Amino acid sequence: MNSTTRKILITGGAGFIGSNFVHYILESYEDVKLFVIDKLTYAGNLKNLDRWKDDSRLDFLRVDIADKNAVNTSCENLDFNEVAHFAAESHVDRSITGPEEFVRTNVMGTFYMLELARKKYEQGSLTRFLHVSTDEVFGSLGEDGAFSETTSYAPNSPYSASKAGSDHLVRSYFHTYGMPVVTTNCSNNYGPFHFPEKLIPLMILNCLQGKALPVYGKGDNIRDWLYVKDHCSAIDLAMLKGVSGETYNIGTRNEMNNLQIVELICTLMDKYHPAGAPHKKLIQFVKDRPGHDFRYAIDPSKIENQLGWKPKYSFETAIQETVEWYIKNGDWWKEILSGEYKSYYEMQYKN
Numbered sequence: 632m633n634s635t636t637r638k639i640l641i642t643g644g645a646g647f648i649g650s651n652f653v654h655y656i657l658e659s660y661e662d663v664k665l666f667v668i669d670k671l672t673y674a675g676n677l678k679n680l681d682r683w684k685d686d687s688r689l690d691f692l693r694v695d696i697a698d699k700n701a702v703n704t705s706c707e708n709l710d711f712n713e714v715a716h717f718a719a720e721s722h723v724d725r726s727i728t729g730p731e732e733f734v735r736t737n738v739m740g741t742f743y744m745l746e747l748a749r750k751k752y753e754q755g756s757l758t759r760f761l762h763v764s765t766d767e768v769f770g771s772l773g774e775d776g777a778f779s780e781t782t783s784y785a786p787n788s789p790y791s792a793s794k795a796g797s798d799h800l801v802r803s804y805f806h807t808y809g810m811p812v813v814t815t816n817c818s819n820n821y822g823p824f825h826f827p828e829k830l831i832p833l834m835i836l837n838c839l840q841g842k843a844l845p846v847y848g849k850g851d852n853i854r855d856w857l858y859v860k861d862h863c864s865a866i867d868l869a870m871l872k873g874v875s876g877e878t879y880n881i882g883t884r885n886e887m888n889n890l891q892i893v894e895l896i897c898t899l900m901d902k903y904h905p906a907g908a909p910h911k912k913l914i915q916f917v918k919d920r921p922g923h924d925f926r927y928a929i930d931p932s933k934i935e936n937q938l939g940w941k942p943k944y945s946f947e948t949a950i951q952e953t954v955e956w957y958i959k960n961g962d963w964w965k966e967i968l969s970g971e972y973k974s975y976y977e978m979q980y981k982n
């Protein structure tokens with residue numbers, strides 16, 4: 632490693648967006664060192680990083696970020712100068728039935744990561760703490776308008792409230808300690824390695840298995856879909872060029888209601904998996920999510936105008952690629968559905 636090597640601590644790098652970020656960075660930079668730390672909860676899967684398991688640019692450590700002692704003993708001596716903080720409990724439905732883990736990981740875990748980073752900062756070696764957050768902290772929109780960086784916080788679920796708490800802590804480390812923090816708030820991601828409890832992968836896998844497609848309420852709630860690979864390029868840009876203390880919204884102006892997205896997946900499945908056609912017959916309207924936010928929409932003008940970010944993928948191409956990825960990667964999702972992926976750490980990384 633030379634003095635210009637980027638050395639990034641990535642929390643939650645075995646999850647959906649974190650693992651895509653690892654792929655993005657290792658594909659984009661030769662001279663880089665990554666330390667992935669992850670608790671490997673139900674949502675963390677080392678198979679997501681399999682491609683790099685023999686690459687010396689990547690080290691993996693199993694660490695619970697909400698365990699202060701574990702963070703200190705495992706991470707204090709790691710030689711990183713940037714942090715990309717993805718680790719979180721991320722599923723809204725789980726936060727409704729079990730909010731405690733969300734407060735523990737998302738609030739306390741973020742606090743311990745900030746404290747770890749503060750030590751590096753005081754030693755003069757921290758150049759960036761990038762906190763990955765969500766548009767859900769802004770609450771729910773009506774028919775019009777979009778979230779900007781100045782929209783007031785109004786979180787409605789235990790998940791979004793815990794993310795809002797973490798955003799405020801991150802902000803305070805800039806104002807109080809002068810740390811080089813940046814927060815990004817993005818809309819709903821989709822793409823490879825998405826855990827199949829979330830809408831898009833759940834619908835694809837249920838189509839493949841001939842199972843019902845549960846649409847909450849009338850299916851008229853609106854989400855603003857962002858391809859995970861575009862999200863990763865935006866995060867990297869915000870790490871490199873973002874102004875410390877600032878927040879950046881990330882989205883691609885791609886609103887759809889849930890029924891539209893489920894019907895589109897059915898149409899794509901009819902093409903790529905004709906055996907189950909017509910997949911629309913599997914749609915079932917089910918009881919709504921309590922406190923279900925009606926609409927999210929991101930105004931990404933700030934990151935576009937101030938940092939020059941441009942998404943690379945069209946929705947049409949990316950959703951098609953996503954459907955094809957799940958069809959081709961049956962081993963990946965069958966292991967998840969059977970629970971077998973959880974033993975992979977013990978087999979590969981016993982240390």
Ligand code: NAD
Nearest residue numbers: 643645646647648670671672674675695696718719721820
């Ligand atoms: P994910 O659930 O797929 O992955 C989360 C990862 O964090 C997993 O690998 C898990 O093992 C790890 N983790 C959880 N608790 C941990 C702990 N205590 N210690 C260490 N690791 C722990 O989530 P995701 O969809 O990849 O989301 C990543 C981040 O992006 C989260 O902060 C989330 O709030 C945010 N976000 C996600 C979306 C989205 O659409 N998925 C949108 C906006 C923001």
Ligand code: DAU
Nearest residue numbers: 721722723765766767818819828829830845846847852889
């Ligand atoms: O907006 C960003 C957020 O997007 C992230 O911060 C969260 O981590 C991420 O999980 C996601 O939250 P959502 O609640 O919007 O995503 P989910 O995939 O759970 O649901 C998307 C929409 O689909 C939502 O309106 C609920 C609906 N839905 C979801 C599931 C799982 C259904 O209708 N049926 C389902 O089975």
